[in-house]
Amino acid sequence: MRRKIIEFWHKKVSIASKNAIVGYMFVLPWIIGFIALVLYPFGRIIYFSFNNVSLYQTTYTYTWVGWANFERILMQDIDFVIEVQNFVVRVLLFTPVIVTLAIVLAILLNQNFKGKGFFRMIFFLPIIILNGELLNTISSYGGMDIDLNRLVIDIITTLIPLGAVNIFISIFELIIEVLWYTGVPVLIFLAMLQKIDRSLYEAAQMDGANAWSIFWKITLPSIYPAVSVSIVFIVVFLANFDGNPINALILASKNDGARRDGYASAMAIIYTIIQLIVITFLFLLTRDRQSREGAKA
Amino acid sequence: MMQSMKNRWSNFNKNLPHYKKIWFGQNENKGLLYKIGLYFLVISFAFVFIYPIFYMFMISLMSNTDLVDSTVMWIPTRPFWDNYRFALRGLGLNEMFIQHVINTFILNQREDINMEIETTKLIVLLLIGPAIVFLGRIYTSKTKNLIIIAVILFAFMMVMPKSYVDSLYVSGTTTFLTVISSAVVGYGLARFDFKGKKLILFLMLIVYILPKTLLFIPLSILYGSLGIKGTMFALWGPAILGQGMQSTFFILIFFQFFRLIPKQIEESARIDGANPFYIFVKIAIPMALPAFVISLTYGFAVNWNELFFTNVYLEGNIKTIPMLLQQLSSVWGSAADYSSGGDFVNIDFTESKAFAGTILSIIPIVVMYGFIQKYFIESIDRSGITGE
Numbered sequence: 001m002r003r004k005i006i007e008f009w010h011k012k013v014s015i016a017s018k019n020a021i022v023g024y025m026f027v028l029p030w031i032i033g034f035i036a037l038v039l040y041p042f043g044r045i046i047y048f049s050f051n052n053v054s055l056y057q058t059t060y061t062y063t064w065v066g067w068a069n070f071e072r073i074l075m076q077d078i079d080f081v082i083e084v085q086n087f088v089v090r091v092l093l094f095t096p097v098i099v100t101l102a103i104v105l106a107i108l109l110n111q112n113f114k115g116k117g118f119f120r121m122i123f124f125l126p127i128i129i130l131n132g133e134l135l136n137t138i139s140s141y142g143g144m145d146i147d148l149n150r151l152v153i154d155i156i157t158t159l160i161p162l163g164a165v166n167i168f169i170s171i172f173e174l175i176i177e178v179l180w181y182t183g184v185p186v187l188i189f190l191a192m193l194q195k196i197d198r199s200l201y202e203a204a205q206m207d208g209a210n211a212w213s214i215f216w217k218i219t220l221p222s223i224y225p226a227v228s229v230s231i232v233f234i235v236v237f238l239a240n241f242d243g244n245p246i247n248a249l250i251l252a253s254k255n256d257g258a259r260r261d262g263y264a265s266a267m268a269i270i271y272t273i274i275q276l277i278v279i280t281f282l283f284l285l286t287r288d289r290q291s292r293e294g295a296k297a
Numbered sequence: 298m299m300q301s302m303k304n305r306w307s308n309f310n311k312n313l314p315h316y317k318k319i320w321f322g323q324n325e326n327k328g329l330l331y332k333i334g335l336y337f338l339v340i341s342f343a344f345v346f347i348y349p350i351f352y353m354f355m356i357s358l359m360s361n362t363d364l365v366d367s368t369v370m371w372i373p374t375r376p377f378w379d380n381y382r383f384a385l386r387g388l389g390l391n392e393m394f395i396q397h398v399i400n401t402f403i404l405n406q407r408e409d410i411n412m413e414i415e416t417t418k419l420i421v422l423l424l425i426g427p428a429i430v431f432l433g434r435i436y437t438s439k440t441k442n443l444i445i446i447a448v449i450l451f452a453f454m455m456v457m458p459k460s461y462v463d464s465l466y467v468s469g470t471t472t473f474l475t476v477i478s479s480a481v482v483g484y485g486l487a488r489f490d491f492k493g494k495k496l497i498l499f500l501m502l503i504v505y506i507l508p509k510t511l512l513f514i515p516l517s518i519l520y521g522s523l524g525i526k527g528t529m530f531a532l533w534g535p536a537i538l539g540q541g542m543q544s545t546f547f548i549l550i551f552f553q554f555f556r557l558i559p560k561q562i563e564e565s566a567r568i569d570g571a572n573p574f575y576i577f578v579k580i581a582i583p584m585a586l587p588a589f590v591i592s593l594t595y596g597f598a599v600n601w602n603e604l605f606f607t608n609v610y611l612e613g614n615i616k617t618i619p620m621l622l623q624q625l626s627s628v629w630g631s632a633a634d635y636s637s638g639g640d641f642v643n644i645d646f647t648e649s650k651a652f653a654g655t656i657l658s659i660i661p662i663v664v665m666y667g668f669i670q671k672y673f674i675e676s677i678d679r680s681g682i683t684g685e
Contacts, residue, residue, distance in 0.1 A: 017655050022573045026485025027497060029478050033538025037516065047644055060518065108339055113332070121670050122343045127595065127664045129659045131602030133619045137655050138349050141356070141648035154409070176349055179342070182634035184595075187677055194678060226404045232506070242604040242619075250510045251609070261514050272511045279506055 048265035055260070062262075069266035080267055083246050084274055087239075091278055094178060095234050099227060102182040106189035107219070129182035132242025135177070181237065185230040192223040228286040235279050246271055316414055325597070357381070359650035360643040377643065379654035387632035388621045388654055390458035397459040411614045414528060421529075426451050435578060444616070461661050466616040467607065468600035471532045475600075477542035482539050483551025484577050488563065505545035512575045513609055520610065531610035542599050542606070547592040554588040555581055587676030594666075594673045601662055618658045625654045 012023070024031075049060040049069055073080050109120055196219070204214050238244065250271070254264040309316075319329055332676045356364070360377035363369045385391045392400075401415055426447035433443040454462055484492060520526040525534065535541050539548065557580060566576050573578075604619045614619075625632075629646040666673075 014656075016490070020491035023485050023489025023491040026577075027482055027491065029537060030497070030501075030539035031480045033535065033540040034500060034504070037535055037538060037540045038507075040511065041512040041519065044518075045512060048514060078592060104340065107340070108335065113335055113339070117342055117674070119339050119669070120674055121667075122346050124670070124674070125346065125663070128598045129602075131619050132604055133622050134602075134655055134659065137622070138353060141651065163551075170400075177347055179345055226581035236506060236508075239392070240605075242602075247510050247605055251605070254514060255540055261518075265514050268508075268511045268514065272508055275508055276506065282299055291628050 015265040018143055045265045045268065048262050049269050051262045053261035053265075055134075056101070060261075065262070069263050070270070072263065073267055073270060074090060080246075080249060080270075083249055083269065087244065087246055088274065088278060091238055094238065095179070095231055097178050098181050098185060098234050099230055101179060102185035102230060103190055103223065105182060105186045106193055106223075107215075108189060109186070110193045120142075123186060124183055127187075130180055130183075132244075135180075135243050139177070181234065184233055184237070188226050188230050188233070189223055192226045193219070196222045228283050231282045231286055232279055235282060239275050310670045345658065351492070353652040353655060356649050357656050359649045361645060361647050361649065362643060364647060364649060377649070380649050381657065383629070383633040383644070383649060384625070384653040384657055387459075387625050387628050388618065388657055389463075390617070390657060391459040392459050393456050394459050394462040395455040398455075411527075414614045417461075417529060421470060422451075422454060422462075422466065425454075433525075436583065460616065460618055460621055463615055464601060465661070467611075467615060467617050468597055468603070471536050471541060471600045472593060472596040474533055474536035475544055475596055476547060476589065478537050478541070479544055479547035479592060480551050480582065481577070482590070483548045484555050484581055486548070487555035488558075488581075490615065501548060503546045504540070509605060513606070517609055526610060527612040527677045529611075529615070532606065541596075542603060543596060547588075547596065550588050550592055551585060554585040558584055587679045590669075590672050590676040593620050594669055596663075598662065618661075619678070622654055622658050625651065 009018070035146050038143070048062075050064060050066060052069075054063075056080045081242050103125060109123065201214060201217055206219060240247075250267050253259040253267060254261055256263075285293065315316045341385075355371050355373070358370065358378075358379055359373040360375075360379075363373045364485050366374075369679045398419060401412075402419070429450070430440065430443045433446075434440060437443070454465070457465075486497065494550070514674065517526060520531045520534075525531050532541075536544075562580060563576055566580055571579070601617070602619060603617075604623070607615075607620060611617075626646050629650060633644045633646075
């Protein structure tokens with residue numbers, strides 16, 4: 001039998017389909033994982049979300065309730081809706097700032113100067129140490145906001161009305177948090193920057209272009225394709241980050257006697273849909289610009 | 298007098314290009330002004346980056362009296378090391394791993410722990426040494442060096458504090474399995490032509506975008522019915538099947554790397570009679586070393602810092618450092634030694650205690666990063682991760 005199979009494999013199977021079979025063998029773990037750990041649970045969670053799930057000792061009982069879970073989340077209870085609003089606003093505000101800062105930092109780190117390795121180490125440190133609990137501890141005890149010197153604030157407030165200043169101060173209070181999120185985007189942009197052809201800069205300098213126009217005409221268009229990639233990364237990161245209160249809320253709802261798994265499942269589904277919308281929106285926004293630039297060039 | 302002024306002025310005029318060159322630079326040399334600006338920016342950013350850590354460290358050395366003293370801003374009146382002493386106990390860092398093993402298996406002094414899990418952990422940790430030697434022998438013939446590395450690593454783990462070893466065990470094994478499966482899948486996608494490849498890549502991106510809260514409810518019920526909930530297999534399973542944390546990210550990195558290997562190398566190996574698995578292990582993996590460095594480093598950090606999945610799936614049977622940090626304030630009462638003399642006031646839980654715990658929680662990973670960061674950054678330089 002075994003010999004027959006081997007013979008069959010060597011004689012009858014063409015090289016192309018051999019290739020394909022071996023390829024499937026390599027990808028097989030992922031396919032199994034996708035069916036067992038994504039597709040199947042996905043079907044289950046949709047079923048859960050229309051049910052009232054109750055756990056008695058070790059047996060689960062499901063009672064069909066239709067859209068009641070969704071109605072309760074969106075119409076009656078207010079905690080989830082508010083958290084989702086906060087999340088969307090946060091993502092829409094943070095993402096452009098993170099991307100901008102990441103580009104600035106990547107350009108700084110791409111320069112040649114002494115002690116570059118040291119500064120790189122500092123800038124990439126948050127990738128390694130950042131977790132929800134850490135950020136939570138530091139920020140709840142005031143370690144995440146640098147005190148702007150009182151004198152500086154006084155001087156500014158005499159010049160500009162207080163309301164406008166307050167916005168800047170509150171943005172400044174978030175600066176550390178935002179900077180700590182830039183780690184991986186900086187890596188992505190840095191990798192893009194290093195791919196740019198040196199001769200492009202030399203040619204521009206020969207033609208008498210200054211640093212400013214070189215940045216806008218060469219550097220930025222070259223790294224622009226990475227913008228949408230980093231945006232997807234940032235939104236996914238912010239959504240999955242342990243400091244995100246929605247995750248805690250869903251987990252708490254699952255264990256809450258009045259809500260249970262069905263309610264939490266419905267929450268998770270709504271949250272997923274909203275996140276997909278946000279990502280698609282931001283992705284298309286940046287993608288669109290890129291293709292337009294491509295059309296111009 | 299007038300003459301000398303004039304002289305100076307003409308001197309200055311004569312030297313103007315020179316001064317200009319110093320300040321504004323010329324051609325390749327960028328000039329002093331540029332350098333000052335650059336250093337100013339880089340240093341101020343770096344300051345903002347490490348300000349919280351510096352702040353944390355300073356506060357963590359203060360006693361509670363210093364905290365309320367408005368004259369103490371940065372420097373504590375005297376370093377109050379008891380914060381660290383009690384935080385060590387609160388985080389379960391006060392006993393060595395070997396002590397823990399002796400207490401559990403030989404003296405049977407512990408009743409509050411799950412024996413099955415402890416046994417699995419010990420077996421896996423004992424297997425790490427042989428695994429290093431076995432896997433290392435594929436790539437190098439210096440068996441002696443490998444044995445030395447394995448022994449040193451084992452001895453080091455035995456004398457490390459218990460919670461660090463637990464955390465290392467959880468994140469290390471999970472990361473290893475995630476990276477291996479990502480490499481296998483990435484290789485399959487990069488080097489073979491088959492139907493549905495585009496679809497698989499598309500589905501991967503969708504999986505990557507889905508929030509991790511979406512599937513944990515059915516998955517924990519599934520793991521419960523399989524009997525692996527509360528054990529490490531609940532984390533290892535998805536890791537092997539390419540659904541671990543950041544798996545998609547790593548698969549794409551490997552995909553990019555393996556695509557760059559020239560076809561000729563593979564073909565010549567195939568003509569020599571090597572099978573695809575052999576080619577993958579012997580030829581492809583050594584060529585993708587930077588991808589391994591990147592994904593092992595980043596994956597380790599992600600798994601080390603993970604709180605959500607470890608909380609849900611491990612059910613507290615194994616406590617990682619972030620989980621212990623979460624409950625530090627509630628166990629403080631039993632960890633702190635109120636009878637150690639001095640004032641009770643200084644022993645109560647405050648931010649200096651929380652910060653001491655936080656500092657202790659990041660020490661191992663920062664030390665590891667210090668060793669590895671050179672290779673990490675080099676690998677990134679060489680890879681150009683863009684994940685199109």
